[in-house]
Amino acid sequence: MAVGTATVRRPALTTRWGRALAPYLLIFPGVAWLLIFFLFPLLTLAVTSLMSGDFVAGFQFTWNFNNYTYGLGLYATQYSHSLEYGASATLIAFLLAYPAAYWIAFHAGPRKSAYLLIILLPFFVSFVLRTLSWETLMGDDGPILGPLKSAHLIPSDFRVLATPIAVTFGLAYTFFPYMLLPIYASLEKIDRRLIEAAEDLFANRVEVFRRVIFPLSIPGVFAGVLLTGIPATADFVNQTLLGGAGTTMIGRVIEQQFEVSANYPLASALAFVFMLGLLAMLLLYQRLFGTDELVRAR
C-alpha cells in the first residue's frame, strides 16, 4: 500500500536534452492521433452545423443557428428516449453484472478465468449478429412468444419487439461486458485482509459488503457506468433492430439525417447537442461520484 520512492540515478549531462524531450516525444503520436481523428472532425462538425443550403444546391457557412433550435424542437422526444433507454440499460447492466462479478471475484476459487470466459464468450460474436438473433428470438411469432400465443397464455397481439423494454434490454445485453469487466477488476484487487479486518471489527457479512467491499469497488462501478452508459445512449443498432417507430433514439435520427436525408447541417447540430449534453452529464457525474481522491489515497 505504501508507496516506495525509487532511487533515480542522476542523468548524465549529455542526456539531459534527451530527457527533457522524452515526454514530448512519447506523447506526440497520441496527440497527433487526437488532432487528426478527433479534433479535426469535431471542428468540421461544428462548422457544418452552422451551414445552410441543401445537398443538391450545396451548403454554405452562414452562422445558421436555426439548425439547433429547429433540431431540438423537432427531436426532443428522441433525445429523451436516448436518455431514458441509456440510463435504464445502464442500471440493468449494473444490476446483472455486479453480482456476477462479485461471485466470480470472491467465490469462483481457482476457476475465475474460466467463468469470466464463459460469460464473455457470446461477445466474441459481432453485436449486430447477436442483436439480430435477439430479434428472431423475441419475434412476434418467434420461438418464445409463438408457443405462448398458440397456448393462449398471452393475447395474440402481445409483442416484445418495438417496445422500449426490448430496446432497453437489448442495450443492457450489448454493453454488459463493459460493465462487468471493470467491476470485476476492482473487486478482484481488493485486499482480502481488509475483509478479515472488518470481520475482526464486528462487521457481519452484510456490513462487510456495505462498508468495505462496495466502497472499494466504486471505481469499477464508476468506470462501468461510463463505458456502458455512453455507448448505450448513443447506440442506434439496437433501436433499429429491436425497436419500432415509437422508440426512436437520437442516434438513429442522426444516422438517418446523415445517411438518408443528407441534411448534414441538421445532423451535425443534433450530434453536437447530443455530445455537449453527454459531456455536461459526465462532468456532473464526475462531480457527484468522482473517485479521484479515493484512487489517490490508495
Added chain:
Amino acid sequence: MQVEKTAAPAAGRQHSASATDAVVVLDHVSKRFGGVVAVDDLSLDVMRGEFFSMLGPSGCGKTTTLRMIGGFDAPSEGVVRLDGRDVTDLPAYRRDVNTVFQSYGLFPHLNVFDNVAFGLRRRHVGGAEVNRRVQEALELVSLAGYGKRRPGQLSGGQQQRVALARSLVNHPQVLLLDEPLGALDLKLRKQMQLELKRIQGEVGITFIFVTHDQEEAMTISDRIAVMNHGRIEQLGRPEDVYERPATQFVAEFLGASNLLDGVYRGTLDGWGSVELAGGDSIRIPAPPSALVGDKLKVGIRPEKLHLYPDGREAPSDHNSIAAILRNAVFVGVSYQYFFDAGGGRQLSAFDRNAGGGPIAGPGEKVRVAWKPEHTFVIPADGMAQPTPTNHQTGRQDK
C-alpha cells in the same frame, strides 16, 4: 500441558494485583492445512491482563494460533475458550477479541477517524460516545489531530498506531498483535515497544503478541511461549526462559549459549555433579529429574563466563575448564571471545570492556569459569536437534 497449567499464574510484573483467571484457553488445539501440521496439539492458558508473547522461528505456527483465537481459522481439533466460553465455532465478528494485523489492514477508503470508529459503529455505539472514544484512542497512540487523514497519507509507524487505536478503542477482552512492529526501523521499533507496554499498562487489556524477535519478546512480555514446529517448547517469564531454557532449541533461539555434553553423577553438598565430556567435573543446580548416569547437556550464557589468564586460579566456588583462546573481537561495550575447550567444543564469552584491553591473545591458554548457579541443564529429552519432520521434539506434555 502440565508445565503451562502449573506455571506461576501469570499476572506478570505490572498486574500482580489483578485477577488471575485465564481469559484465553487453548485446549489441545491442532490445525492442519492439507498435509502440513501448522499447530500441533497445543494447549495454552493466557491470564487476564497479562502481556503474553508467542515467540518462534518463521513458519512455527504463531500466526495460525493467533488466527484461531481471533476466529479466522477453525481448529482441526481442540477447543478455544474465551473468558470461559467455548468459542470454537463462533465467527470472528462475534468474538470479543480484536487483532492488530501485521499488514495493518487499514481501510484505504476511510479516514483515520472512521477507521478507528469502525468497530464502535458496528456495535451501534452512539455518535457522541464514538467521538469521545475515538479521540481518546487517538490521543493514547499520540495521533490526536490526525483524524481527517487517509491511511495512505501516514507513515508506516503512524499507520501501525492507527491499527492499534482501531483495536483498542473497542476495549476488547483480548488484543491479538501479529508482529505489529515488523515493518518498522529499529529505533521506531524500540519506541513502539515501550509505547505498547505503556498502553497495555494503562488500559489493562490482555495482549497476545506474536514476534520472532527474541529480544523484543523478552523486553515486552510478562510471559513468553517459545514455539517450534507448531508446539510450545517452553512457557514462562522472560527471565526463566532465558536463564533456564528447557530444551536445546529454546537455549539456542534465545540468544547465544554454550552447550556442553556431560553425564549426571549425583549430588554433592546440595549441588548436582556433572562429569563433562572432557573429564572435568562441574557443579550444577540439582536437576529435579535426572538420574545418576543420565546423559545431559549443560549450558552457560556467554555473559556469565569469567576468564582467567593461564596461571591465575579461578575462585574455588566456580566451575572452571581450561581452554585456548582463538579469537577476541572488539564489540564496543565488550569483548567477545571464542575458545577451543578441547574435544571440538567451541565456547564464546562476553567480557565487559572495562578499559584493560583483551584479557589474552590468540593461542594463549585461559581458564573459563562461571558460578554453578549460572549453569542450566537440558535433560536428554530436550536435547535432540529439532528437524522439520520431527514433531516429537522437545518436552512431551503427557
